[in-house]
Amino acid sequence: MEETTLNNNILAKLSDKFGEKITAVSEPYGLLTFVTTKDVIVNVLSYLKGELKFNFLTDITAVHYPGKDHGIAVVYHLHNMVEKARVRIKVFISEQNPTIPTATTVWKGANWMERETYDLFGVKFEGHPDLRRILNMDDLGVHPMLKQYPLEDPNRVDKKDEFFGR
Amino acid sequence: MNHNHPVFTDNDPQSELVTLNLGPTHPATHGVFQNVLQLDGERIVSGVSTIGYIHRAFEKIAEHRPFYQITPLTDRLNYCSSPINNMGWHMTVEKLLNIKMPKRVDYLRVIIMELSRISDHIICNTIIGQDTGATTTFLYLFQFREHIYEIFEEVCGARLTTNIGRIGGFERDFNEIAFTKINKFLKEFPVALREFENLLSRNRIFIDRTAGVAEVTKETALEYSWTGPLLRATGVDYDVRVSDPYSSYQDFDFEVPVGTSGDIYDRYLVRNEEMWQSVRIIEQAIEKLKSEPKGIFHADVPEFYLPPKQEVYNNMEALIYHFKIVMGEIDAPKAEVYHAVEGGNGELGFYLINDGGRTPYRLHFRRPSFVNYQMFAPMSEGMLLSDAIINMSSMNIIAGELDA
Numbered sequence: 001m002e003e004t005t006l007n008n009n010i011l012a013k014l015s016d017k018f019g020e021k022i023t024a025v026s027e028p029y030g031l032l033t034f035v036t037t038k039d040v041i042v043n044v045l046s047y048l049k050g051e052l053k054f055n056f057l058t059d060i061t062a063v064h065y066p067g068k069d070h071g072i073a074v075v076y077h078l079h080n081m082v083e084k085a086r087v088r089i090k091v092f093i094s095e096q097n098p099t100i101p102t103a104t105t106v107w108k109g110a111n112w113m114e115r116e117t118y119d120l121f122g123v124k125f126e127g128h129p130d131l132r133r134i135l136n137m138d139d140l141g142v143h144p145m146l147k148q149y150p151l152e153d154p155n156r157v158d159k160k161d162e163f164f165g166r
Numbered sequence: 167m168n169h170n171h172p173v174f175t176d177n178d179p180q181s182e183l184v185t186l187n188l189g190p191t192h193p194a195t196h197g198v199f200q201n202v203l204q205l206d207g208e209r210i211v212s213g214v215s216t217i218g219y220i221h222r223a224f225e226k227i228a229e230h231r232p233f234y235q236i237t238p239l240t241d242r243l244n245y246c247s248s249p250i251n252n253m254g255w256h257m258t259v260e261k262l263l264n265i266k267m268p269k270r271v272d273y274l275r276v277i278i279m280e281l282s283r284i285s286d287h288i289i290c291n292t293i294i295g296q297d298t299g300a301t302t303t304f305l306y307l308f309q310f311r312e313h314i315y316e317i318f319e320e321v322c323g324a325r326l327t328t329n330i331g332r333i334g335g336f337e338r339d340f341n342e343i344a345f346t347k348i349n350k351f352l353k354e355f356p357v358a359l360r361e362f363e364n365l366l367s368r369n370r371i372f373i374d375r376t377a378g379v380a381e382v383t384k385e386t387a388l389e390y391s392w393t394g395p396l397l398r399a400t401g402v403d404y405d406v407r408v409s410d411p412y413s414s415y416q417d418f419d420f421e422v423p424v425g426t427s428g429d430i431y432d433r434y435l436v437r438n439e440e441m442w443q444s445v446r447i448i449e450q451a452i453e454k455l456k457s458e459p460k461g462i463f464h465a466d467v468p469e470f471y472l473p474p475k476q477e478v479y480n481n482m483e484a485l486i487y488h489f490k491i492v493m494g495e496i497d498a499p500k501a502e503v504y505h506a507v508e509g510g511n512g513e514l515g516f517y518l519i520n521d522g523g524r525t526p527y528r529l530h531f532r533r534p535s536f537v538n539y540q541m542f543a544p545m546s547e548g549m550l551l552s553d554a555i556i557n558m559s560s561m562n563i564i565a566g567e568l569d570a
Binding site: 028056057059063075081086088108112116120133 | 404506519
């Protein structure tokens with residue numbers, strides 16, 4: 001119950017400030033989740049850090065939803081250590097032109113998290129000081145976490161979902 | 167080609183700087199990572215970290231494995247405290263499935279997690295001793311890591327990459343030998359730890375080497391998303407076990423030690439004190455177990471918990487559940503869940519997206535070593551090479567967790 005009040009307060013303040021830019025609000029397992037757009041993401045992060053005391057950037061990662069209009073979701077996890085609140089922010093960006101402003105201007109620790117996301121998903125963080133691959137070698141050529149790159153031999157037939165009614 | 171192995175060779179004949187490739191395999195780095203340092207004498211002018219030498223694409227593999235097959239992958243993240251990773255993953259899935267664990271299982275898990283925290287901190291602190299020139303301390307305390315591994319062996323059969331427990335509990339109950347070994351450990355370890363502290367904590371040479379070296383302020387640590395003992399050494403009392411209690415940590419009475427300056431000596435002290443607190447927690451857990459009903463080692467969730475093999479062969483329901491679990495056909499809600507546990511090095515987070523398929527749609531590991539390590543190169547600038555080496559040891563960077 002307490003968690004919900006806290007989340008509602010955060011959400012009310014965010015909606016006041018950013019209005020319609022905050023969409024698709026949900027609370028899976030008590031973690032406030034919302035979607036915003038890439039033109040305001042840095043402002044949202046700075047506002048959360050400065051005004052709402054979300055002083056800690058837990059994580060940046062991405063998820064690939066192939067075939068959608070905006071097929072790559074960049075996901076931020078923020079943490080307010082004082083009030084023990086967490087928030088998850090998603091920004092959907094286009095697969096063809098996956099660019100988003102960098103969060104390194106808000107947290108220095110975003111540096112490697114964004115490099116990892118770039119390496120695995122090809123998301124280009126604009127304004128990042130050193131956007132190179134971090135885990136894979138530079139001449140890999142692909143961003144391996146995208147769903148079109150299979151893990152195993154694609155000719156294998158014994159693990160296809162259609163055999164299980166899906 | 168801008169390859170991922172930056173080797174700066176200074177072509178300027180007038181240059182007084184020396185390029186040193188520290189790693190990828192160097193005995194002082196205790197793991198596979200490379201740092202290319204520019205040295206002015208013994209002082210580091212600049213450094214570039216290169217990681218990824220043991221990147222095994224666990225996140226990609228996890229997208230193709232049913233939940234129960236992901237546990238062995240988590241073993242290989244921080245392989246110095248595998249059980250914490252295993253438990254973290256089990257609890258993530260249990261959170262997704264809304265499984266409520268019996269108290270006895272929680273306490274057993276707490277015992278295992280705290281034992282592995284001790285083994286993790288033993289490694290880090292004895293290595294700091296080793297790197298400052300005190301091999302004795304390393305030898306004194308390291309045998310207790312062996313004793314911890316013997317306990318793990320008794321519980322799950324494995325020592326290093328444990329794959330301990332199942333989603334929904336443990337694969338078997340702790341036997342009497344395990345409890346005997348835990349009690350023996352609780353009796354002997356404090357003596358050895360006290361001896362270890364006597365050797366190092368007030369040791370003039372050790373203090374001179376570590377105190378005031380690699381100081382980090384709270385603000386910088388938070389800016390770089392540090393967690394775990396490193397963050398606590400700077401004075402921030404953030405511990406996932408307390409701020410976001412999982413698996414019955416709220417039932418235990420323990421303290422979160424914090425440092426003041428964030429230097430290597432403070433990190434050492436914080437880790438030492440955490441070992442004492444872990445011992446306290448295990449003692450309390452053993453005490454609490456006595457009032458719990460015996461023989462319960464898993465939650466009563468037949469649709470998610472692998473049934474014993476004997477049942478599978480003789481019982482229709484067990485066979486069905488077994489088949490469904492092994493084939494990844496369990497009925498998990500389509501949802502997103504983030505679950506964090508306090509690993510040996512900090513907040514170990516699991517971000518799981520389930521779309522109702524046989525495997526996770528996406529699984530991301532928030533790996534503390536990866537996040538902590540990015541500060542190593544910037545903070546090494548201006549430091550002596552020998553200080554940078556013990557700084558790296560005190561950060562307890564585990565290559566498996568770094569690269570995933």
